[in-house]
Amino acid sequence: MASFQQQKAQRLARADEGAAAVVQLLNGRAPFCTTSSCSGRLVLDTDSCEIQKKDCRWLMVTHETCAKDAVLAALEKSTGDVVLKFEPFVLHVLCQELEDAQLLHSVAINSGFRNSGITVGRGGKVMMAVQSTHCLEVPLTHKGKLMVSEEYIEFLVHIANGKMEENTRRIDRFYKGLVFALETGTSVSSSAEGKKKSHSIYLHRRKRRTAPEQDVHTPPEDHSEDLRPEEDTESSLDIFAEILT
Template identity: 50%
Template sequence: MDRSAEFRKWKAQCLSKADLSRKGSVDEDVVELVQFLNMRDQFFTTSSCAGRILLLDRGINGFEVQKQNCCWLLVTHKLCVKDDVIVALKKANGDATLKFEPFVLHVQCRQLQDAQILAVRSTHGLEVPLSHKGKLMVTEEYIDFLLNVANQKMEENKKRIERFYNCLQHALERETMTNLHPKIKEKNNSSYIHKKKRNPEKTRAQCITKESDEELENDDDDDLGINVTIFPEDY
């Protein structure tokens, strides 16, 4: 089986599997983007999160980062109100932490070149310890303030998803145009389009995250969470 056929088979297998996330479905805010990628031969997505606010409770050894000891008291992909957090905190008996996690997307790519358009990871988050051994360490006023910050980040995050989706559509359109009319290549100095060489090689698939895309921000505090896995067809 050639590498393209192998990638197609792998894609079909992955996309036919049940969604194993706790939620069991793709988040509303990224459904369109995920479908857009999965419609294309050179990509498929393996997981995604549109961004979320969550409240975790960790066992007595609050610092231990094992997920096993970690209970989810609350999770939302929408804006969050104080009362929901206050109610959820009543169930905490360890160290509760409020987190904001931005958009994240895992994409499998058939070729290294296809990963050039997919960019950057995020540090645009929040991680705030709120209680220790069941005792609340902050005031309700602080929780209110914190949720304001978290909700603003959620809204900013939504804008970034849209911006990323627009950039992605634009880049793939340009790519299609270039394939249809190879002479455009000479006029276009995009580094993406110049990366068109192929070297089939029988290495194993590897996980690779692309940073520094010219069209997307690449600031520590201003980027998206995208992981790209390259299928070993082309390097």
């Protein structure tokens, strides 16, 4: 198995503009190497569009808030089924030691990314995934026919934009929490409220995968994004910390 530093050197070329500050902060520290990231995005996913990648087809993708008119204009390009999606910030970090991953996990949970977790693979590879369930997925057309009103699309865009704004706030909290944690070795909540206790870490054996993983690809301008963590396809240990307030 390649050393941690060798693995880090091979992967530092990846970056995501919206998550650049977090990525640069972590990669500037010896124990961490980010392997994939996405700052969050609004997507029109369809089975018939101009932007196509293997197993993933997009009519529109943006990492910022958008307007109803942009969505309607994009819908005109498709004769298939279209789904509007909001996908929140996701980050995967290769960590040198389990303790390093646990520190990141604590910061992620306290920043609102409550679906985050740690995976320890065979050979001792420690991966930390920062993610949340702050998502949205709504079908808009079927076989090219718009199934909802323009008023409803405007409502959905408003909801999606609100999620994008909250996503940005969470990334900012995560970045500030990381700065504090990396300087002090403790999370903000740990130092501010000593009476709060961390509860047990649960370990369980993952079932061996029975089907091959599907690759998630991105359009040319977002070639650095890979929304799936790089995990062992063999058995591994999942570690999830339960933080209670």
